[in-house]
Amino acid sequence: xxxxxxxxxxxxxxxxxxxxxxxxxxxxxxxxxxxxxxxxxxxxxxxxxxxxxxxxxxxxxxxxxxxxxxxxxxxxxxxxxxxxxxxxxxxxxxxxxxxxxxxxxxxxxxxxxxxxxxxxxxxxxxx
Amino acid sequence: xxxxxxxxxxxxxxxxxxxxxxxxxxxxxxxxxxxxxxxxxxxxxxxxxxxxxxxxxxxxxxxxxxxxxxxxxxxxxxxxxxxxxxxxxxxxxxxxxxxxxxxxxxxxxxxxxxxxxxxxxxxxxxx
DNA sequence: ATCTTATTGCAATTTAGTTGCATTTATATA
DNA sequence: TATATAAATGCAACTAAATTGCAATAAGAT
Numbered sequence: 001x002x003x004x005x006x007x008x009x010x011x012x013x014x015x016x017x018x019x020x021x022x023x024x025x026x027x028x029x030x031x032x033x034x035x036x037x038x039x040x041x042x043x044x045x046x047x048x049x050x051x052x053x054x055x056x057x058x059x060x061x062x063x064x065x066x067x068x069x070x071x072x073x074x075x076x077x078x079x080x081x082x083x084x085x086x087x088x089x090x091x092x093x094x095x096x097x098x099x100x101x102x103x104x105x106x107x108x109x110x111x112x113x114x115x116x117x118x119x120x121x122x123x124x125x126x127x
Numbered sequence: 128x129x130x131x132x133x134x135x136x137x138x139x140x141x142x143x144x145x146x147x148x149x150x151x152x153x154x155x156x157x158x159x160x161x162x163x164x165x166x167x168x169x170x171x172x173x174x175x176x177x178x179x180x181x182x183x184x185x186x187x188x189x190x191x192x193x194x195x196x197x198x199x200x201x202x203x204x205x206x207x208x209x210x211x212x213x214x215x216x217x218x219x220x221x222x223x224x225x226x227x228x229x230x231x232x233x234x235x236x237x238x239x240x241x242x243x244x245x246x247x248x249x250x251x252x253x254x
Numbered sequence: 255a256t257c258t259t260a261t262t263g264c265a266a267t268t269t270a271g272t273t274g275c276a277t278t279t280a281t282a283t284a
Numbered sequence: 285t286a287t288a289t290a291a292a293t294g295c296a297a298c299t300a301a302a303t304t305g306c307a308a309t310a311a312g313a314t
Contacts, residue, residue, distance in 0.1 A: 004291090005279085005280050005281075005291060005292065006280080007279075007280070007291090007292065007293085008279095009292080009293075010292095026270080026271085027269090027270075030270095037293080037294085038293065038294050038295070039270095039271090040271095040272085040273090040293075040294070040295080041292080041293055041294075043270095043271070043272080044292075044293080045292090045293095048292090058188075059186050059187070059188055059189075059190055060186070061185070061186055061242065062186075063186050063190055063192065063270085063301085063302085064270080065190065065270085065271085084230070084241075086233075086236060086238075089239070097233060097236070099230075099231060099233060101228060101230065101243075103211070103226075103228065103243075103245065104226060106213075106224060106226060106245075108249075108250035108253070109213060109224070109245070109247060109248070109249060109250065110247045110248045110253060111213075111245045111246070111247040112216070112246055112247040112248075113245075113246045113247070114211075114243065114244060114245045114246065115188065115242075115243070115244040115246070116228075116230075116241065116242070116243050116244075117241060117242040117243075117244075118230065118233075118236070118238045118240075118241045119238070119239055119240045119241065119242070120236060120237045120238040120239040120240070121236070121237045121239075122235075122236060123235035123236065126235070126237060131260090132260060132261070132310085132311050132312075133311080134260090134261065134262085134310080134311070135310095136261080136262075137261095153301080153302085154300090154301075157301095164262080164263085165262065165263045165264070166301095166302090167262075167263070167264080167302095167303085167304090168261080168262055168263070170301095170302070170303080171261075171262080172261090172262095175261095190270080190271085190301085191301080192301085192302090
């Protein structure tokens with residue numbers, strides 16, 4: 001009994017992430033696949049893919065939840081090295097930046113996960 | 128013609144931030160002041176206070192927008208040293224953590240602002 | 255005191271996200 | 285291959301956060 005089944009919906013959504021290395025918002029996916037599957041299915045497939053560490057999610061400054069390839073804390077132990085997401089103010093695209101952000105440990109707080117959002121202009125919009 | 132007027136609503140909302148050094152979600156403020164002002168007013172007062180650099184905002188992992196005292200980039204030049212917000216998974220409170228996070232500059236990207244969310248357990252919930 | 259315009263309240267609306275339930279489908283097993 | 289079963293889906297209704305238009309009100313400059 002595998003936890004995740006390779007259904008048509010799963011394959012379609014995964015293909016979207018293979019075509020596009022950027023983070024994708026749920027809303028974009030719902031629109032992209034509005035003929036192929038129900039919006040509830042999009043939400044639920046993404047949930048499963050996140051639980052399976054195939055995708056990870058974060059909430060952008062616009063309040064929209066986005067997903068991107070890869071599990072949240074790829075190499076476990078050092079939880080506090082996590083990489084940031086970039087959101088372009090001009091074109092709205094967001095991408096994962098392959099840079100580690102190091103967070104010092106904080107007395108009296110236990111940090112389980114962290115999210116980092118960088119906001120500015122991307123290479124395409126800098127011209 | 129000053130841009131922001133010191134109305135009763137503005138004073139009430141500012142007092143909430145003076146009583147509480149933590150970040151406060153819009154929803155909390157709407158509930159807190161549901162007898163004193165309309166929820167639309169809460170949204171609009173907060174917008175103005177952010178534009179005036181009296182408050183700054185971020186969106187938590189729960190998708191709720193929160194505000195906290197202080198402009199976004201208090202001491203300008205070194206934009207990339209910004210301090211994180213902490214969100215407690217257990218009790219839901221969030222606070223500003225007085226720690227600087229240093230982000231290396233990234234080729235081809237211009238970073239204007241950044242947001243850092245640390246998720247885990249706060250001191251009260253660790254017992 | 256008056257005028258100008260920022261601000262507010264209210265109701266309607268939009269939109270992201272959730273839930274319950276009946277139906278369908280993937281896949282393990284006989 | 286056929287069948288059983290639990291996962292996955294579609295649909296419709298729903299919740300809640302946030303937005304909008306407009307008329308009424310109030311701050312503060314003159």
